[in-house]
Amino acid sequence: MPVCCGTALRNRGVRTVMDMVLDCLPNPSERHHPFVDFYEEDLCALVFKTSHSKRRGPLTFARIYSGELRNNATVFNASRQMSESGVKVFIPHSDQLQDVEKVTAGNIAVLSGLKGTVTGDTLVKSESSAKKAAKRHHASKHDRLNPSADVALTDDFDDMTVEAEGEGRSTEGGSTAVGLVLAGIDPPEPVFFCSIEPPSLAELHPFERALNELLVEDPSLRMRIDKERQQTILEGMGELHIEIVKDRLLREYGINAFLGPLQIAYRERIESAVRHAHTVVDTINDLTMNIRLDFSIAPNPGSGPLKQVQIDLEDENAPFIRRGWFAAIKEGCENAMLNGPVLGFPVQDVSVTLRAIVASGGKVNPALISACANICLTDAMKLANAHILEPIMRIEVTVLGDSAEIATQGVTKELGRRRAEVLAVDGDGMTFSAVHARAPLADLIGFASAVRAATSGLGSLHMELDGYHRMTPEEQSHLVQRVKAGHVV
Structure with missing residues (x-):
């Protein structure tokens, strides 16, 4: 195993490290990716990072897997089915960008001028190239x-x-x-959320622009609008994640945003299969339009958030579903899933099937179709006996040092007070130990501080979402009472 020592602060050993990268690590062209064979010699690149420059705007980092990317070229985003033109190509050297005419396979390129491309997207030469592949x-x-x-x-x-x-x-x-x-980034579902507001109305537009830039850079950060309370809701992976967003808004954009209380991102799931239909009638310019949708919903454990709407029309003579209609139906269903019938938390693990569609009155407005789908699905979920799911975290606490045994006892005692299930304790127990456990996220608020205290700062904590678990009737009743009383969940 090659080893070298140095310090970046003193600029010692840096060249040695770079030489070892060239001498010891494989050349990107030596690794064959069977996937890119379908693109042959055409461009195929994966966007793995996005940042923002005050001078150049959004900067997109992409790895070129096949073909080449030329300066001022037009590329096709195969993930979002859109073309991007006038793409400027650079090669990064630390924080400096060097203009180049082209970047070939195996290299990293920095692109500016991309307006609709985000982290995880696939860029190819053209739409025809994508279809041929x-x-x-x-x-x-x-x-x-x-x-x-x-x-x-x-x-x-x-x-x-x-x-x-x-x-x-x-x-x-x-x-x-x-x-x-190409396989993009599939970030886990957010487990915390809070409201976020600008310090004043005068800073609303800079605040929205800054927040949108952060959302593009970080795929695990999400934002939604609570229409009932007219609030902007920020969703993240943890307490520290949300605090980092607030700090970046202040440090990089000069916006001291106000964050509401941090809350647990519960989920809801239905228990029963239900079929329901709804009709919406609207009159525009003396023209009456009718749309009737018939949906069936059923529990689908493990499927997560709604990804697609199945179509299984019972009437063979049903009207042809135009692409705009289907997009409106899907949008209405997704919006309905954002507010569950119990406490308004997002609904997951549900399959949705369109059974019938009846439209009359000429050219039906897609917004009317979306509204009909939203109302129909919302009413159906109220009949399906929904219940609350709480996020369960997988925990690993590692302790190094001569006091590992005492620290481990303190950690397991702390876990016992937080409804945790200890799965295993690894290590020799004297100088090293690793505690593995599962616990509800609601009981892990402040757990990081408790671990530092129990291990005298010698322990490290790792937590990740392990899934969602159904709350008992007593726990759900207690949660409902707290929410109705206005307490933070």
Whole structure:
């Protein structure tokens, strides 16, 4: 194992480290990614980071897997089905950016001028290149399933739906009818949320712009609008995560944002299958439009947030569902899932199927369809006996030092007071120990400080979301009473 010593502060050993990178680490071109074979010599790149520059605006960091990316080129975002033109290409050198004419496969490029691209997106040469790659991928899958069959790659592939693992994203990537996409970033669900407000109305626009920039940079940070309370809600992965956002707003943008009390991001889930229909009638310019939607919903444990709406129309003579209609239906369903029937928390683990659609009155406004889907699904969930799910965290506390045994006892005692289930204790117990446990997030507020105290600062804490667990009727009743009384959850 090659080892070298140095210090970046004193600029000692830095060149040695860089030389060892060249001598010991593999060349990117030596690793073959089977996925990029479908793009052949065309551009295929993955966006892995986004930052913002006051002078250049959004800066997008991308790794080039195949082909080359030229300065001032137009690229196609296969993940979002949109083209981006006038892309400026740079090579990063620390905090300096060097203008280049092109960046080839195996290198990292910094791009400016991308307006709709975010972390995890796949950039390719053009839409036609993406479609050709999808055709090759489809032919490859067909050959594996039917080795003896001939596959004709025709131009009607645009109308073909190619299903990929993990909603179009797997370890190697996935395919859609538009093209292949590399495996992007799949951030875990937020477990904390709080309201966030600008210090004054005069700073509202700078506040919104700064918050949007942070959302683009950090995929695990989310924002939504609570229409009932007219509040901006910030969702994150922990207490420290939210505090870092507040600190960055002040340090980088000069905005001292006000944060409301930190609250647990509970979820809701239905227990029963329900079928429900709803009709919406609206009159615009003396033209009456009617839309009637019929949905069935059912529990689907482990599926997480709603990702797609199934279509299973019972009437063979039902009207053709236009693309704009389906997008409106999906939007209405997703909005309905944001507010559950028990306490208004997001609903998950639900399958939604459209059974019937009736539209009349000429060209129906998609907003009317979205509203109908929202109301229909909201009413259906009220009939489906929903209950509360609380986030459960997986905990690992490691302790090093001669006092590991005493510190471990303090940690396990602290876990016992927080409804935790100790799964295992590893290590020799004298100089090293690792405590593994599971506990409800609601009981882990301030746990990091308790661990520091119990281990005299020698312990390290790691927590991650392990899933959601159904609350007992007593726990749910107590939570409902606290919320109705106006207490922070």
